Amino acid sequence: MKKLMMSAAAFAMALGVAAASADAEAKTKACWVYVGSIGDFGWTYEHNQGRLAVEKELGDKVETVYVENVAEADSERAIERLARDGCNIIFTTSFGFMEPTLKVAAKFPDVKFEHATGYKTAENVTTYNAKFHEGRYVIGQIAAKMSKTGTAGYIVSFPIPEVIAGINAFMLGAQSVNPDFKVKIVWANTWYDPGKEADAAKVLFSQGADIIVQHTDSTAPLQVAEEQGKQGFGQASDMIKFAPKAQLTAIVDHWAPYYVRRVNDVINGTWKSQSSWDGMAEGTVQIAPFTNMPDDVAKMAGETAEAIKTGKLHPFTGPITKQDGTVVGEAGKPLPDGDILGMNWYVKGVDDKLPQ
């Protein structure tokens, strides 16, 4: 019975899709569901830049649509609306959209779904994410070189594996330069609230940090650094305009190459379900120009970045000592991807406790 209903639904779907695609014969419809607003100058802003790149590169072959400010509670409806509206591929760009994406995908087998930062795939659902921790290893080295007090302040949003892996990679990078390097951590419990982020930065500076690192989206911490004559790193976008004297470099999310490739795959009929985890090599994670630092530091950072790009250097190369003293990873070999994707422990030297 259930099977019968499923096939009936699939048949109805097929009709719906056929009807929808009739008027847009040649065009492939690529759609995005954003958790935030395209004006956040952070996570959603960069995904939207990726969408605009798709429009620009593929021109007449595509039509793009987006829905912004979609709360998790509303996401299933928003995704299903896009699927019903004849989208051929739908990108859902927040971890919270994982289950809704899978649910809608089961109803629309002919539509391709791509879910960012999750871990569940299906026949027509791909996951994609970026190795932001690669960039964080590079800035860790720069921070250790540039800091006079030997202490960095680190503003973080939420304790999810991606963020924790970022802290660890930063610390491992810093320790490769200065084994005694210290980091002070403040959880802002928000992805963006400029006021709170500025407060956190000020608190960290008053506690002796002279370099600020952020895993939140607004430019506020860098602006505080600029004003107080300290330094820091941009996040998600190149923020040099906001802190011409303070920004050392920035980790830039650059989704354009991935989006163009995947939409092209749909156009050519070569799309396959996969789990994609691109990094600096593929250009999804980019490092902004090195500024406000001596040439030798810039040279070192450039070499590290190059080594990561070519695969010679892996930020999480064993053996790695955890905060509790246990050692993980085989000597000379990188940690398995799964360990990084689900990371919930700190490396030795991080002065913070993780909620377990």
Added chain:
Amino acid sequence: MDMMIAVILTIMTAATPLLLAALGELVVERSGVLNLGVEGMMVMGAVCGFGAALMTGSPWLGLFASIAAGMFMSLLFGFLTLSLVSNQVATGLALTLLGLGLSGQIGESFVGQPGVKLPNYDGFDPLIPFAILLAWGVSWFLFKTKAGLVVRAVGNSHASAHAMGYHVIRVRYLCVLFGGACAGLAGGYLSLVYTPQWIENMTSGRGWIALALVVFASWRPWRTVAGAYLFGAISILAFTVQTFAWGIPSQFLSMLPYLVTIIALVVISGNRMLTRANTPACLGQPFVPDR
């Protein structure tokens, strides 16, 4: 010592936007009007101030634009609730929705542009003392001047104020406009002083906190100052405690400002007579003059 000064300055900048918006709302509520749209007026102040400063290059003109934007929004509210006696609570909430949408639309092209910052002296900006001065001014106005007496009379009993020949609606319009100006200025403080940038929804609920502070202060200006500084101090303290890495979940530290505000209110509410004497009796009630 330097560290202490830095911490105190941080608390002051965190408290000032709350204080500015709360003082405006205090006057509005004293006149018997409940405007829940502070967040909407504030975010409009933020975007218009930012835009004006960007175009003219002058942060001072920016602040004026913030005030004007806040007043424009409050005028809308005033027209609906005072002239057309629509429901104040619902109109205020709708004003917030409108403000969030409109500001996002206006600010579309400002995203990713560095703003113009108001000059300051080692982090001490002119609006910090201005907000305190404003509290003094509001206090003096409400309790020492005839006009202030009229405002309170209108808020406590609009019928008798009307009978005595005061123009209730006009008084309320002026108070609502003042509230809008203050909320707009508070928004401008965010986008021109606190964090000179524009991103959508950058007020992040500060308008709501300002509203709560008015109640916390039982409608008295100096208590509003205390409330805003208390709230700011606890927020900063929570961040400072995090840097000690004691292992307290950050969510509990983040709730602290809200919990402390509740507890402080409970403690000071013990004196019932005082609270009742200060609560505007006509708060939220519509008034239509019968001629």
Added chain:
Amino acid sequence: MRLVLEKRAEQSVRMAILSPFIALALTVIAGGIIFALRGLNPFEALYVYFIEPLTQDWAREQLIVKAAPLILIGSGLAVCYTANVWNIGAEGQFVIGALLAGMIPVYFPAWQSPDVMVVMLALGIIGGMAWGAIPAFLKIRFSANEILTSLMLVYVAQYLFDWLVRGPWRDPQGFNFPKTVNFAGWQLLPKWGEIHMGALFALIASIVLAVVMWRMLKGFELRVLGSAPRAGRFAGFSSERATLFCFLLSGGLAGLAGASDVMGVSGQLQTPYAPNYGFVAIIVAFLGRLNPIGVIFAGLLLALSYIGGESAQVSLGISDKIAKVFQGILLFFILACDTLILYRIRIESGRAAQTRAAG
């Protein structure tokens, strides 16, 4: 020239029915102008916004799903505000309701029987009531203003939820991501198409509350205490009891809405969780003129404006901001037109006003 309101001798029934339509007509005109200025065909835009969601089965079902929590919470708040009890923190009660309901699948994932559904819903109600009882208690015992306490408790509830779902309650197989296990079987509400049982609860709640408010002593008591507190006290009604009653009622309904939302829509707890239903329901309560039956229509209308806003984003490519502006304008017109029920509006010329002043 000035606007003059004249009080009607009694509420105009005709206007009570007509005013929403006048408001809608005005909104359509204003909306048409906005859309035309944006370079869109105003007729097509308005069709997408208001009509299209009503033409498809799927969208109609979504409309009801979206309206259900608004009606459930809004009807409880309508009773509160009638009695002059200011519960602004339904959002927090909603979150705690969801949290307590979600506790069962977290701790007893294997429990599968009809009982579990009842227990989860009951826990949702209890959670909402308990969270609502705090401002009520603080008001009664310490006369602490409930506007502040209930609002502040929203943030506390959200952080508590966040901590549990990220920490102790997270899915052990979830790679340390911030979500609980997926609910399954009897831990989910039965559905008709997309519509889950929460819609039924909403309908029942508003009808029962309408009967209570207009046909029973309790309703009379609350209305008297709301409009004339002194008279109410002389009549022997206790405003303390009314405060507690209202908070327990509206909190319980908000908690039920929270439980229904996680059991009917998302099927898991996931943070951040801020669907905003608790705040929007305040508008719904007033839009429904504090009448539980009116709340049903108000909830549906607001849900339509959200869903219409989404269709407009997808079909017309307008931004979420324009949709919000439009929603704000719609609300303004509706609120303003309700004035016509109680008042006649006349526009007087300056001279007429002067003559009257002189005479």
